[in-house]
Amino acid sequence: NAGVMQNPRHLVRRRGQEARLRCSPMKGHSHVYWYRQLPEEGLKFMVYLQKENIIDESGMPKERFSAEFPKEGPSILRIQQVVRGDSAAYFCASSPLFGLAETQYFGPGTRLLVL
């Protein structure tokens, strides 16, 4: 059973460009979470999605950031008009349908560097 997959693993963008980060959850998992880790800091929750629904985006910056988890295909975290402060590691996690003490399993992350 493959784990959570993220691509690309590394992404370089110039200021003003768009960044698209993809996350494929573990097989059978229908809940996806995105976290951001700025350099030398801990992981911070960004958004929680289920298929075709955003459940909680309270951790997302108000502008330029959006996320989706379509019925088919991976979850996408989109950053428009990137700035240098967006440089970070972005981690995706997935969990199965809610059950007793559900656990989130993380992918390897996408390292975004904005020049």
Added chain:
Amino acid sequence: DAKTTQPPSMDCAEGRAANLPCNHSTISGNEYVYWYRQIHSQGPQYIIHGLKNNETNEMASLIITEDRKSSTLILPHATLRDTAVYYCIVRVPNSNSGYALNFGKGTSLLVTP
């Protein structure tokens, strides 16, 4: 979610047991204790979780005090590959507020030869 307190760093000799403490004195009755670790540049890895009973799996053991105000993660025979930052997180799973993991600063464990 209850706040947790962990020492910022610890050392352990290879082959010895690593005992990582966590204080969560304000934990509520329905909050679980979860442990994750992050090896440098990798995604966080789930280790173990528990409510009030001690738990053991192939990676580690979790000892929770009777009053549930603190816990200890035990790696029975630490190896160099266990060098990582270890996070203790308390949360209510399956709740509207429990899905966002609060990683805090964790404990940086260094396993030495």
